[in-house]
Amino acid sequence: MSKQRMGLGLALLAGSCLAGQPAADCPAEADDSRRLACYDRAYGRSPSLVLPPLEAEPRQGQGQGPHAAASAMQAAWELGPADKRRDFVIRTYHPNFLLPLHYTSRINRRPHSPAFADGGGNDNYRQAEAKLQISLRAKVVEDLLLPGADLWFAYTQRSLWQIWDRRDSAPFRSTDYQPEAIYVVPVPEQLGALPFGWQLRMLQLGAAHQSNGQSDPLSRSWNRVYLGLGLEKGDLGLTWRLNQRLRVQKTDDNRDLVDYIGRSELALAWAPGASTLGLTWRSSLNSASRGSLQVDWTYPVFASQPGGLRWYAQLFTGYGETLLDYNHRQTSLGLGLSLFQF
Secondary structure (H helix, E strand, C coil), rough: CHHHHHHHHHHHHHHHHHHCCHHHHHHHHCCHHHHHHHHHHHHHCCCCCCCCCCCCCCCCCCCCCCCCCCCCCHHHCCCCHHHHCCCCCCEEEECCEEEEEEECCCCCCCCCCCCCCCCCCCCCCCCCCEEEEEEEEEEEHHHHHHHHCEEEEHHHHHEEEEECCCCCCCCCCEEEEEEEEEEECCCHHHHEEEEHHHHEEEEEEEEEEEECCCCCCCCEEEEEEEEEEEEECCCCCEEEEEEEEEECCCCCCCCCCCHHCCEEEEEECCCCCCEEEEEEEEECCCCCCEEHHHHHEEEEECCCCCCCEEEEEEEEEECCCCCCCCCEEEEEEEEEEEEECC
16 A cells, blocks of 8 residues: 555545544435534535435325325316426327228218218228327416416328228228317316215316318218216216207208207226227217227337327227218227327
């Protein structure tokens, strides 16, 4: 050992003895700030300010009180003060998916409506096609009219793509476009308590336009306003909407649309773990034979990334899978991937 190192060791040892607390005791201090202060005292430096040890951050689902952890619906619609994000932040709305394997029991090769008994069509359409949906939303005004109430704008586009029809260069058979405005009013927790553990989270007032962007005889469109509400109980979420169509005229090419696709929409979402399950029932409120039932299921492709790519399966039966098929009954099954969720 060199003389310099020996001298340094003796100096440190002397400083430790003079300080009154051996430096050897310092490593036993678990907290970083206390350990640093111990060394300061041991070697004669002015002691640093000792702060209380930082508490570990609460885990997801553990808040500062009995209701501090936001539910899935609260977080999705920013219903509480702690859930608020900036305006014009793009978020997903309805599921976003690509189903390259989508098979229907009855392909609609000859669409028709009250205004046009035969809308033409394509006899080459195949029962196997692809289904694609993109749906986004953004909050545009915060705290509008009522405390915590926000105005959202959403856009959804859904397409059926004859990807396996090489004879006709894989055309898009149908595409629906839907811009939408949604006014969301949060319900205070003390007012929203319901029997059997359910909690009323929000009320909604919305207006939407939906169109397939085609000209006659294949044009399909409607404008509507709706009232809705959202409830939760543990891993279950329930939303209900009642639609009112606007400006129905005798010259409309699909004036009987709501008699088929329904005026009421009830959606149940269940997320017990890594998988998610959705059930959507649309009813015309006039006939039990009309409307539709849809089941959506997802599961992570990679178990270590539940928020990433997910397998997606969808089962649909009834009327109105698209606007072009609003009066065409079919059952379809689609398999593919969810595109993104944020």
